[in-house]
Amino acid sequence: MSSALVSAFSAAPVVAQETGAWSQFQGGSDHRGVLVDRGVLVDGPAPPYRIRWTFPAPEGEELSGAVIVEDLAISVGERAVYAVDLATGELAWEVPRSGGPISTPAVARRNRITVLYLEGPGADDAASPSASPTSSPAPSDDVDDGSVLVALDLADQTERWRAALGAESRSGVTLDADTAYVGDEDGIVHAIALADGQVRWTADLAEGSGVEGATGATACDAFEGGAVDVPIGVAEDRVIVVGRNVDGGAVAVGAFSASTGDCAWRVFPQLGSSAISAPAAAEGIVVVGSADRFVRGLEAEDGQERWSSLALSLFSPFSAPAFPPGTVYVADLGGGLYRLEARDGARVWSYQFNEVVLGSPVISGDTVLLGLNDGRLVALNATSGHLVWQAGTGSGRLGALALAPDAIVAEKGGRDAGLIAFEHDPQGRLVDVPSPTELDAPTTLSRIGLAAVIVVAALVVPGIFLRRRFGATLPELEDAGDGVQDDVDDEETEESDRP
């Protein structure tokens, strides 16, 4: 591990994360993809790795990305919320859930630890737009029109409260200080008090006031009807919201005041596509990747573009950049992983996996970890950008990763859906493989040379026989010459001869 990087990490207190665990999507409300304990960055396990356990999803349904707290990995499934023992992989408890889109839960550590997750729509009765205290963890009966945010006490799995949103939600839960943030399919952002589930404020990304983006009203109109279905980020009193209008082909990035919900700014990075990554925010900038293949660093203050950096592919809304101090790591949909300077977006290195990536990179010490769609977990050296370890987990994607000091928990999709935990393997071996996009001159030149010999021999040798058979010139043109200039002269003569 790079000692310089470690010291840089250790010296950097990280705000917005106070749970001392992998508490939500990408570890914290700012989506930095790092493990934090009491405001200080902590390393996860170092490569090489081995599988500690696998937890098959009950009934084969897929699970959400995990959050980790109190030696439990907690994940949301279609019909239940599962807590898995981080050491053994055994099911510690499960709480029924009444269906709805699967999204990442969150855990809040205050006087007691609370698990927050979304459920529904899917039940019978009408939703109420207010919080209701309950004590039973039974599936909700008020989620037919929209999703419900459920708060669960981790200690005894009793339900503390639930808050109906009025529309379906896929964004997952973001926690910052004493407020939970969720977005819904109507483009509304909900800020909900952690203590009692009361709605503090709501804001409509499509109707936000404040500074318009450079693309102006047209983009705003195109975004009308968009949804907030991407995990919300929070940093420095700014709630960073990414919205997408899949039908209209527009995306919007907006910032709202965490305390009042007032819109500070909105920008529309691109028209004509709804592909955009989830945001990561730190050091005064918001980083998103959009469909025009640009990773953009936006000023958190006013949304102005500070820098942009070109990638090779567009970005998945399930993926967010990782943002350890001074550096941004971002993975595009086509399998490119890039290390960028946070101050100016300059590319330090890139690695091409040639495999679809739906998850986000996470940082463990001097190692960048990423799950690929073919089931591989890959680890790269953060300094060199070389692959140092990889292993397959069978068919089916490896999606969101969660870090603990001694384990990595990965969401597994496909036929063997569930969770997989990795731990350091002292017997394992590291490799040092550069990206295939780095030119290996001797290999490439030798291949070019050999291929040239093959092609020239295969084509020119028959050509020699053809030349002997047919002669150097084409029979019907053997008197023609090249015709150059003669024809011009002749035609000029003809033209001058015309009456």
Added chain:
Amino acid sequence: MSGKSKKGRPRSTSARPNVTEPAVQGGPPRRAGLFGGSMVSAGDSSLPTLGRSLGRGFLVVLTQPVLVVLAVVLVAATWLLLVALGFEGAPGRLSDTLAMAPISTYFDLGTGVSLFGLGTSFLIFLGMASVVRAVLTAVLAGLIVESIGDGRTSRYGVLIGLRAVPTQLAVQLASISFIFIGQAALQALGPGIGFLGSVAALVGGLFFTGFAPTAAIRQGRGVVESLRRSGRAAMLPGGRHLTLCALYFIVSLPLALLVTPGNEITANPSLASWVVVFAFNVLHLVFMAAFAYRWIVAEPDVPDQPVPRRQPARARPARARGRR
């Protein structure tokens, strides 16, 4: 130009002992509807048959090792240059490095977008790539024309090819227009008809401009006149020229993409990738030679002036009879 004796060299019009006679004698050929009936053979045609054209194309290229070696060297050099510029992409696209416009324009656009995204840098790259491509294509066309006429390649072919640079540059710019028209059609008409529209724009672009470099080399005329004559030659009846263009399109895009290994992004293509890529680029020269051969054969019959559209004279009496 090259010190060759031009005097006494017979005109190409009188030097086609085995060439099929023109369809229309004693006057300019008459145009028969859209594309001049160029999808079907009308029997007698100024343009040689597809089989003969492609056969002669193969003969011209394969009997000239310089052309084969040039194809290999240019493609390899292009790849190394692009990688040095920071290009990251799949080597499969190299199959169309030496393609005729507007297929080659796709290569340039895709490479530029991959390198720079859409922006000012992309436009600068596109401009520079168009100039470089115009020079290279013109030189290759010159060598092919020399090879067809004299059975050899020399510096003379390079020199006569250079006169086609302005025309080829105009073809490049027109190709960009064709592609944008095709994309506009795709956007406006949707993925079904729009896709056909975008394909039609590409094939149509090749149809009208395919002869232009050879025309410029052979006749030494200006850009506009060379393009006009290329279009008129393409409209000569019965030559199945549209079919040849469609065949070239199929070979260059779907087939090349399907056959070429190496769809993964790498700077180090496999040996198989290189072999297939080199072979496809030689095939592009074969098609270029086929187009040049067709022009040279049909050159005497290409009208100097636009051909008036044929009046529906035969249909009129029939309608008249029907009314009675």
